[in-house]
Amino acid sequence: MCLQKWSFCNVSQLLSDTGTHSWKAYYLRRSHLEMKMKTGRSCADYTCKSLRGHKGRVVGFEYLVGNDGCSDVWKQTPVVCSASTDGTVKAWDIHKGVNLWSSPAQSPMQDITVDPVQSVVISSDNTGTIKTWKAATGEEVACFQSGSSKTTLLSFINKDSSFLMVGTVLGSLVVLTCPALSEVSRHVVCDSFSLNLLRSSPDKKWLFTASKENLDLSPKVFYSDSVCFPAEDEDHLCHSLPVTGCCAALFLPSQPARLAVIHSDGRFNNNTLSVFDLTMKESKCKKETQAQQVASFPVALSHRSDVILEARGSSALLVTDGNHLKVYTFKGELVASFEDHLQPITALCVDSFRVVTASRDLSLRILTWRNDPEHGLTLESQYHLLGGSFRRSRGFTNVACDYSSIVGSVESVDGNDVLKAYTFDF
Numbered sequence: 001m002c003l004q005k006w007s008f009c010n011v012s013q014l015l016s017d018t019g020t021h022s023w024k025a026y027y028l029r030r031s032h033l034e035m036k037m038k039t040g041r042s043c044a045d046y047t048c049k050s051l052r053g054h055k056g057r058v059v060g061f062e063y064l065v066g067n068d069g070c071s072d073v074w075k076q077t078p079v080v081c082s083a084s085t086d087g088t089v090k091a092w093d094i095h096k097g098v099n100l101w102s103s104p105a106q107s108p109m110q111d112i113t114v115d116p117v118q119s120v121v122i123s124s125d126n127t128g129t130i131k132t133w134k135a136a137t138g139e140e141v142a143c144f145q146s147g148s149s150k151t152t153l154l155s156f157i158n159k160d161s162s163f164l165m166v167g168t169v170l171g172s173l174v175v176l177t178c179p180a181l182s183e184v185s186r187h188v189v190c191d192s193f194s195l196n197l198l199r200s201s202p203d204k205k206w207l208f209t210a211s212k213e214n215l216d217l218s219p220k221v222f223y224s225d226s227v228c229f230p231a232e233d234e235d236h237l238c239h240s241l242p243v244t245g246c247c248a249a250l251f252l253p254s255q256p257a258r259l260a261v262i263h264s265d266g267r268f269n270n271n272t273l274s275v276f277d278l279t280m281k282e283s284k285c286k287k288e289t290q291a292q293q294v295a296s297f298p299v300a301l302s303h304r305s306d307v308i309l310e311a312r313g314s315s316a317l318l319v320t321d322g323n324h325l326k327v328y329t330f331k332g333e334l335v336a337s338f339e340d341h342l343q344p345i346t347a348l349c350v351d352s353f354r355v356v357t358a359s360r361d362l363s364l365r366i367l368t369w370r371n372d373p374e375h376g377l378t379l380e381s382q383y384h385l386l387g388g389s390f391r392r393s394r395g396f397t398n399v400a401c402d403y404s405s406i407v408g409s410v411e412s413v414d415g416n417d418v419l420k421a422y423t424f425d426f
Helices: 011-018 023-039 224-228
Strands: 046-051 058-065 079-084 089-093 098-102 109-115 120-125 129-134 140-145 151-158 161-168 172-177 183-188 197-200 206-210 220-223 238-240 246-251 258-263 272-282 287-298 308-312 316-321 324-329 334-338 345-350 354-359 363-372 376-386 393-401 405-412 418-424
Touching: 058 109, 058 393, 058 405, 058 418, 079 109, 079 418, 089 120, 109 151, 109 161, 120 151, 151 197, 151 224, 161 197, 172 224, 183 224, 197 246, 206 224, 206 246, 220 224, 220 287, 238 287, 246 308, 258 308, 308 345, 316 345, 316 376, 324 345, 324 376, 334 363, 334 376, 354 393, 363 393, 363 405
Parallel strands: 345 393
Antiparallel strands: 046 418, 058 079, 079 089, 089 098, 109 120, 120 129, 129 140, 151 161, 161 172, 172 183, 197 206, 206 220, 220 238, 246 258, 258 272, 272 287, 308 316, 316 324, 324 334, 345 354, 354 363, 363 376, 393 405, 405 418
């Protein structure tokens, strides 16, 4: 029964990690937790804590430590790291609702990411200073001056080596080692326009880069080895996709070389979702990257600048537009549409069990996956988690989750944003 419901169950890990757990005990425990997360009918099913301490806007946060839905035992205490315009990076124990450490104040932060393998947190501020911090203590590890007033960060692992991808305001992709922040390579992607859309494939072989600022620019896909381990006598391997005006993109989780892109081709009211399969062609003389379009269909968008694109598996695509959430197959069939929020959706979090949407209406909406006999994978809308009062808040701005907890950032009226942590009791 366990293997039928959760194919990733690992009996050797289950027995070694717990000692006393049987298959029956595991089945009952996990089923009980998933039922609580699915129904959410009582506050007794979850604990909510407000994480206060930042004296500015929260510009981003990520889980440093969390409980994976594919693991068999949930013993980790979730730790979330956040960055703020008050110039600090903070780490939080979301079970206890306490601040573990805070970095010294510097210029206002603008982006944050984490590298769990190296146990470091990476931040960038509005002067272009990029720093790595020890996850356990908050001690500064390294510093790099990017020379860019705005940067986009992406943590990346290739062949057991950690890297940091940096998109600059002038359109360059800078590749750094992590945590030392030594420059490996630099590439111009969209000259004079901010490189603000970075994505990596699940197998880490491909890097997607684009600017959302210009409708005439084409996104580029890099073969990661050529930028992480550049050879002196070889050019980097890059392919320009035959589309323009990209506003969202992702790699499908179970199809590492399949890329979905929402683009406009020069007109705001003509938006298309195209799907490409990426390949590497090798001959005796050279290597070249190729992109074959395997699907394309129109998507109606009224809030193009705020669109969010996510996916699960090989075929389910999630698109947000204003306060709408739509589920498509990668062939373009609209499977489901939800309008659970009163104001625009600002963030989306997807895992193997559920989808969480965050909105300006100061609520989180939980939806759970189910298999439809006719359409395949789709969603069921379940319940709301509320974020407080509009007397003090202006709505949720971001959301992230691990298997047994959800964290959202709330924009405060007084300018001192708060993190809301919801932990499901099991």
